[in-house]
Amino acid sequence: MSQASKHSTIIKTIASELGFSFCGIAKAEFLEQEAPRLEAWLNKGYQGEMGYLTSHFDKRLDPRQLVPGAKSVVTLLYNYYPSEFQETSDAKIAKYAYGKDYHTVLKQKCRDMMELIEAQIGKVEGRAFTDSAPVMERAWAERSGLGWIGKHGLLINKGHGSFFFIAEIILDLECTYDSPIKDYCGSCTACIDACPTDAILPNKTLNASQCISYLTIELKEAIPAEFKGKMDNWAFGCDTCQDVCPWNRFSRPNQDSQFNLLPEIKNFRHSDWLEITEDVFENVFSKSAIKRTKFNGFIRNLKFLKPN
Numbered sequence: 359m360s361q362a363s364k365h366s367t368i369i370k371t372i373a374s375e376l377g378f379s380f381c382g383i384a385k386a387e388f389l390e391q392e393a394p395r396l397e398a399w400l401n402k403g404y405q406g407e408m409g410y411l412t413s414h415f416d417k418r419l420d421p422r423q424l425v426p427g428a429k430s431v432v433t434l435l436y437n438y439y440p441s442e443f444q445e446t447s448d449a450k451i452a453k454y455a456y457g458k459d460y461h462t463v464l465k466q467k468c469r470d471m472m473e474l475i476e477a478q479i480g481k482v483e484g485r486a487f488t489d490s491a492p493v494m495e496r497a498w499a500e501r502s503g504l505g506w507i508g509k510h511g512l513l514i515n516k517g518h519g520s521f522f523f524i525a526e527i528i529l530d531l532e533c534t535y536d537s538p539i540k541d542y543c544g545s546c547t548a549c550i551d552a553c554p555t556d557a558i559l560p561n562k563t564l565n566a567s568q569c570i571s572y573l574t575i576e577l578k579e580a581i582p583a584e585f586k587g588k589m590d591n592w593a594f595g596c597d598t599c600q601d602v603c604p605w606n607r608f609s610r611p612n613q614d615s616q617f618n619l620l621p622e623i624k625n626f627r628h629s630d631w632l633e634i635t636e637d638v639f640e641n642v643f644s645k646s647a648i649k650r651t652k653f654n655g656f657i658r659n660l661k662f663l664k665p666n
Contacts, residue, residue: 360534361532362532362533362534363533363534365430365479365531365532365533365534366383366533366534368475368478368479369381369383369432369475369533370383372471372474372475372478373432373434373471375474376467376470376471376474377436377467377613377614378434378435378436378467379435379436379437379518379522380434380435380504380515380518380522381432381433381434381435382432382433382499382501382502382503382504382536383430383431383432383433383502383533383534383535383536384430384431384433384498384501384502384535384536385429385430385431385535386421386422386425386428386429386430386431386528387420387421387422388419388420389419389420389494389497392419392494392497393419396415396418396419396494397415399563400412403567404563404564404565404566404567405566405567406566406567406572406576406577407567407576407577407578407579408566408572408576413492414492417491417492418492418493418494419494421493421498421526421528424485424487424491424492424493424528425483425484425485425528425529425530426483426530427483427530428484428528428529428530429529429530429531429532429533430528430529430531430532430533430535431498431501431502431526431527431528431529432502432526432527432528432529432533433495433498433499433501433502433504433524433525433526434464434468434471434524434525434526434527435499435504435513435515435522435523435524436460436463436464436467436522436523436524436525436612436614437518437521437522437609437610437612437613437614438453438454438456438460438521438522438523438612438614438617439453439519439521439609439610439611439612440453440456440457440611440612440617440618440619441611441612441618442618442619442624443619444619444623444624444625444626445624445625446625446626446627447591448591448626448627448628449591449593449626449627449628449631449660449663450590450591450592450593450594450596450597451593451594451595451623451626451648452571452592452594452595452596452597453521453597454521454523454595454647455594455595455646455647455648456617456618456619456620456623457616457617457618457619457620457646458616458617458645458646459645459646459647459649460488460523460617460647461488461489461490461647462645463614463616463617464488464523464525465486465488465490467525468486468487468488468525468527469486471486471527472484472486472527475529475531479531482529482530482531483529483530484527484528484529484530484531485527485528486525486526486527486528487525487526487527487528488523488524488525488526493526493528495524495525495526496511496512496513496524498526499513499524500513500538501536501538502535502536502538503536503537503538503539504536505520505539506538506539506540506541506542506543507541507562508520508543508549508562508603508605509543509546509547509549509550509558509562510549510550510553510558510562510564510599510600510603511558511562511563511564512599512600514542514543514603514605515605516539516542516605516608517608518608518609518610519600519603519605519606519607519608519609520600520603520605520606520609521600521606521609542605546604548602548603548604549598549599549600549602549603551602552598552599552601552602553598553599554570554588554589554590554592554596554598555568555569555570555573555585555588555589556568557569557570558599568585569596570589570590570592570595570596570598571595571596573585573589574589574592574593574594574595574596574651574659575594575595575650575651575655578655580658581658581659581662585662586662587665589662589663591663592663593626593656593659593660593663594648594651594656594659620642620646622642628660628663628664631656631660632657632660632661636653639653639656640653
């Protein structure tokens with residue numbers, strides 16, 4: 359076995375031991391095919407008010423600018439599909455936010471992984487990322503053979519669907535590399551047809567400025583009136599495109615109690631939560647991704663969902 363193969367075996371074994379569902383490795387290089395698509399997407403303004411997406415364009419496309427001397431991009435998938443769901447559709451929360459904030463959980467797992475890699479291989483230079491840097495995570499997941507990018511713009515794993523968190527570790531370590539797989543979406547348009555705000559466009563393009571996840575989380579101003587009555591009761595994020603995807607019939611409940619459904623979310627209703635104080639909100643969601651909206655943003659979302 360070559361040294362590169364040994365490195366890959368060690369990395370994937372550690373990933374499995376830490377509870378990651380899948381691990382793939384790709385060569386660290388410039389994302390030549392993605393560059394014109396990203397530029398065209400930004401030029402059309404589909405990013406909305408997410409100005410950070412226009413920054414660090416070159417770094418976003420070349421991991422070697424994030425880690426000098428980088429040779430490998432390790433992509434990790436972590437299942438978050440829940441075993442228990444909200445009992446009401448009165449004000450819906452995206453499944454990824456049912457439990458503890460994934461940023462906290464995955465960052466710690468990536469730190470643990472780096473320590474274990476160095477313990478077995480020796481000193482390596484690398485950085486781990488979970489939505490914390492300009493990294494095109496789905497592009498790297500696709501290159502690593504972990505799935506394909508669906509028409510909704512999310513990564514789909516053929517055997518397990520799309521309910522995964524994605525993390526990357528960029529290393530100056532030579533590895534053997536995985537190969538991409540084919541696209542299995544075929545002629546299916548379920549996600550496009552189901553999108554409540556028509557945010558999913560042809561050619562795997564998402565107009566993020568119309569996406570409910572953007573409107574309820576990223577947008578800091580008032581939600582435009584044109585979306586009144588189109589939010590399908592989503593108060594934080596949206597799972598519609600994933601819920602209708604045929605490949606998610608293969609999703610299986612995660613085994614991490616940190617992502618269990620918060621009791622307060624289980625029976626979440628407008629009438630209950632419109633009456634909460636900011637202190638209660640901060641207490642209930644102190645370790646949740648929902649705190650990203652802040653109290654005022656969350657109440658804004660709830661009020662917008664109410665019928666006129």
